[in-house]
Amino acid sequence: MNSLFYGLWPVCRKEFTHIVRDPGTLFFALLIPLLQLFLFGFAVDTNVRQIPTVVLDESHTQQSRQLLESFAASDTFRLALTVQSNPDMYSAMRSGKARVAIKIPYDYARNLQSGATATVLVLIDGSDSSVAGQAVNASSGVALEQSLNRILGSAQLPIEVRPSVLYNPATRSANFFVPGLLAVLLQMMIILLIALSLVRERERGTLEQLTMTPVAPLGLMVGKMIPYGVLGFCELCLILIIMRIVFQVPIHGNVFLLLCMSLPFLLTVLGIGLFISTKARTQAEAFQLSMGTVLPSVFLSGYIFLIDTMPPFFRAVSRIIPATYYIQILRGIILRGAGFTDLWLNAAVLTLMGCITVLLAARQFVTQRGH
Amino acid sequence: MTPVITADHLTIRFGDFTAVNDVSFEINKGELFGFLGPNGSGKTTIIKALCGLITPTEGTGTILGMDIHQHAADIKRHVGYMSQKFGLYEDLTVSENLGFYSGVYGITGARATQRIQEIVALTGLAPYLNRRVSALSGGWKQRLALGCAIIHSPEVVFLDEPTAGIDPVARRSLWDLFFLLSAQGVTFFVTTHYMDEAERCGRVGYIYMSKLVALGTITELQNLPEANPPGTSRVEIETPDTSTVLATLRKQPGVREATIFGRSIHSLVDSTRIDTLRAQFPQAKIQPIVPSLEDVFVTLTYQIMDAAK
Numbered sequence: 001m002n003s004l005f006y007g008l009w010p011v012c013r014k015e016f017t018h019i020v021r022d023p024g025t026l027f028f029a030l031l032i033p034l035l036q037l038f039l040f041g042f043a044v045d046t047n048v049r050q051i052p053t054v055v056l057d058e059s060h061t062q063q064s065r066q067l068l069e070s071f072a073a074s075d076t077f078r079l080a081l082t083v084q085s086n087p088d089m090y091s092a093m094r095s096g097k098a099r100v101a102i103k104i105p106y107d108y109a110r111n112l113q114s115g116a117t118a119t120v121l122v123l124i125d126g127s128d129s130s131v132a133g134q135a136v137n138a139s140s141g142v143a144l145e146q147s148l149n150r151i152l153g154s155a156q157l158p159i160e161v162r163p164s165v166l167y168n169p170a171t172r173s174a175n176f177f178v179p180g181l182l183a184v185l186l187q188m189m190i191i192l193l194i195a196l197s198l199v200r201e202r203e204r205g206t207l208e209q210l211t212m213t214p215v216a217p218l219g220l221m222v223g224k225m226i227p228y229g230v231l232g233f234c235e236l237c238l239i240l241i242i243m244r245i246v247f248q249v250p251i252h253g254n255v256f257l258l259l260c261m262s263l264p265f266l267l268t269v270l271g272i273g274l275f276i277s278t279k280a281r282t283q284a285e286a287f288q289l290s291m292g293t294v295l296p297s298v299f300l301s302g303y304i305f306l307i308d309t310m311p312p313f314f315r316a317v318s319r320i321i322p323a324t325y326y327i328q329i330l331r332g333i334i335l336r337g338a339g340f341t342d343l344w345l346n347a348a349v350l351t352l353m354g355c356i357t358v359l360l361a362a363r364q365f366v367t368q369r370g371h
Numbered sequence: 372m373t374p375v376i377t378a379d380h381l382t383i384r385f386g387d388f389t390a391v392n393d394v395s396f397e398i399n400k401g402e403l404f405g406f407l408g409p410n411g412s413g414k415t416t417i418i419k420a421l422c423g424l425i426t427p428t429e430g431t432g433t434i435l436g437m438d439i440h441q442h443a444a445d446i447k448r449h450v451g452y453m454s455q456k457f458g459l460y461e462d463l464t465v466s467e468n469l470g471f472y473s474g475v476y477g478i479t480g481a482r483a484t485q486r487i488q489e490i491v492a493l494t495g496l497a498p499y500l501n502r503r504v505s506a507l508s509g510g511w512k513q514r515l516a517l518g519c520a521i522i523h524s525p526e527v528v529f530l531d532e533p534t535a536g537i538d539p540v541a542r543r544s545l546w547d548l549f550f551l552l553s554a555q556g557v558t559f560f561v562t563t564h565y566m567d568e569a570e571r572c573g574r575v576g577y578i579y580m581s582k583l584v585a586l587g588t589i590t591e592l593q594n595l596p597e598a599n600p601p602g603t604s605r606v607e608i609e610t611p612d613t614s615t616v617l618a619t620l621r622k623q624p625g626v627r628e629a630t631i632f633g634r635s636i637h638s639l640v641d642s643t644r645i646d647t648l649r650a651q652f653p654q655a656k657i658q659p660i661v662p663s664l665e666d667v668f669v670t671l672t673y674q675i676m677d678a679a680k
Contacts, residue, residue: 010474209458214447
C-alpha cells in the first residue's frame with residue numbers, strides 16, 4: 001500500500017507550494033468560472049417572453065383590436081410593428097425584426113358575427129425552436145380563450161386543468177440552469193488545471209527526473225489530485241454560495257450530502273485531466289483536449305437537452321459522460337430535495353468512473369515513461 | 372573488485388528500430404566512466420534501461436548486484452540521475468527543491484535537515500537558499516541539480532550530458548565536484564559530447580549506431596589496433612597555411628583521413644607515403660603522433676560507415 005502510493009505527500013506539498021507561489025494563476029483559476037457563472041446564469045432564460053411580433057390588421061374593427069389586445073396581454077408577444085401589406089409583413093419576418101406575424105383578414109369581424117369560423121393567420125419563425133414552440137402554444141391559447149369567452153359568456157368552464165409545477169414552481173430558468181452550469185464550470189476548471197500541471201512537468205523535464213526517483217505512478221497522480229481537488233472543492237462552495245445568494249436558487253436538499261456527493265465527480269474529472277495529460281505532449285495540446293470535453297458535457301449530459309428525447313445512440317453516449325450523473329445529483333438535491341437513497345447510484349457510477357480513469361492514466365504513464 | 376554497474380548483451384528494440392544493439396560493459400566502484408556517442412546513438416536509452424524504466428528486449432544488467440529486471444524499484448533508491456534538463460522546479464526556491472527531492476527519496480525530519488546542509492556545503496549554494504531557481508545562472512542550476520540528484524547519498528550516479536550549454540568555468544567546477552564524489556567511492560556514469568570531458572574520465576565507452584564500438588582507458592583506446600591500422604601512421608602536419616595544405620593533402624593517394632586540429636593537421640596516412648609527403652610539402656613539419664581520442668573515434672566511425680556500405 002505504502003509503496004503503491006510512494007511519494008504522495010512530498011508531491012502533494014510541492015504542488016500546494018506551486019499554487020500558492022503563483023497567486024495570479026490561482027486568482028484567475030477561481031475567478032474565471034465565477035465570471036462565466038454570472039455571464040451565463042443571467043443570460044440563459046428559456047422562458048420565452050416578449051417575442052417581437054408584427055401585426056397586419058386588415059379588419060380594422062373593434063373585434064380585431066380586442067383580439068390583438070389579448071395577444072399583447074399574454075406577455076408572450078410584444079406587438080412591435082404594424083404593417084399594411086402582405087409583402088411588408090413577410091419582409092419583417094425575413095429580416096428578423098419580428099419572430100411572429102399576426103394577420104387578421106378583412107372578413108374577420110363579419111365571420112365572427114355571422115357565426116362562421118373566423119380565421120386568423122399566425123406566422124411563426126421556425127429558425128429558433130424554443131420561440132416557435134412557445135409561440136404556437138401561446139397563440140392557440142389566446143384563440144381558445146377568446147372562443148370560450150364568446151361561447152360561454154359568463155357561464156362556468158365545464159373542465160379546468162390545474163397544472164402545478166413541482167420543485168421549480170415559478171419555472172425559473174436559473175433554478176434549472178445554474179446547477180448544470182456548476183457541473184460544467186467545475187469540470188472545465190479542474191481538468192484544465194491538473195492536465196496543465198502534469199504536462200508542464202513533462203515539458204520542463206521534471207517529469208523525467210521524477211521517473212528516475214522512487215515516486216510511484218499512483219503516488220505522483222494522487223499527490224497531484226489532492227491539491228487540485230481541494231481547489232475544485234473551494235470553487236464548488238463559492239459557486240453554491242453565489243447560486244444561493246445572487247441567483248436566489250433555494251437548496252431544498254441536504255447541503256452536506258450535496259458536498260459529499262460532489263467528491264466522486266471531482267475524482268472523475270481529476271482522473272480525466274490526468275488521462276489527458278498522458279496523451280498531450282505540450283500545454284497547447286492539453287488545453288485543446290481539455291476544451292474538447294466541454295461541448296459533450298454541455299449538450300449530451302441533459303444540461304440543456306432532455307436525455308430521454310435523444311436518439312438511442314446519443315442516450316448511450318450520455319451515459320458515459322460524468323456530467324450526466326453529477327447534474328442528476330445537483331438537480332436532485334438542489335431542486336427536488338432528493339436524498340441519498342434516490343441518488344446513490346449516480347454517485348456510485350461516478351466513483352467507479354473516477355477509479356477507472358485514474359488507473360488508466362497511471363497505466364498510460366507507466367508505459368510512456370521509458371520514452 | 373565486484374563491478375557496480377554491468378550490462379550483459381543488452382539489446383533494446385522499439386518496433387523495428389534497434390536503439391541498443393548487444394552492448395556489454397562492467398563499471399567498478401568509484402570509477403568515472405565516460406560514455407560518448409552522437410545524438411540518438413542510444414546513450415539515454417541505456418541509462419533508462421539500467422534504471423529499470425525500459426525493459427530490455429534481450430540481455431540483462433545489474434546495478435550494485437541488483438538485477439534490472441527484478442529490482443527496478445530498489446535500484447532507484449540507490450541511484451542518482453541528472454540530465455541536461457536539470458529537473459528543477461523553477462518557481463520553487465533552492466531549499467524547496469532540495470526539500471522536495473529529499474522527501475521523494477523518503478528522507479524526512481532531522482535526517483533531511485542534516486543531509487540538505489551537507490549538500491549545501493558541498494555545492495556552495497548557501498547564499499542562494501531562498502532564491503527561486505528561475506533567478507539562478509546555468510552553472511548554479513547545474514550544481515543544484517547535482518545536489519538534488521545525490522540528496523539520498525546514492526552509490527551510483529548517472530549524468531546525462533550534465534554540462535551541455537554552460538560556461539567553461541562552471542563546467543570545470545562541476546567536474547571538480549564529480550572528482551570529489553568519485554574519490555569518496557561514488558560511481559559515475561557520464562554521457563557527453565565533449566572530448567575534453569571524455570579525456571577526464573578513467574575509462575571511456577564509444578557508442579555508434581546503437582553499438583558499443585570501443586571501450587577502455589584513454590591509453591588503451593589510443594593504442595587500439597582498429598584506430599591504428601597496420602601499415603598506417605598518424606601524423607601531425609605543422610604548416611602556416613593549413614587550409615590550402617589540407618585541400619591538396621586530401622587528394623593524395625594513401626591519405627586516409629585528414630582534419631584540421633588547431634594550427635596543425637592530423638592525418639592518417641600509409642606509412643610508406645610519409646617521405647613522399649615530406650618532399651611534397653617542404654615547408655611543413657611532419658611528425659608521427661599518438662592519436663587523440665577524437666582521432667580514434669573518427670577512425671572507428673569511418674570504418675563502421677565503410678563496412679555498412
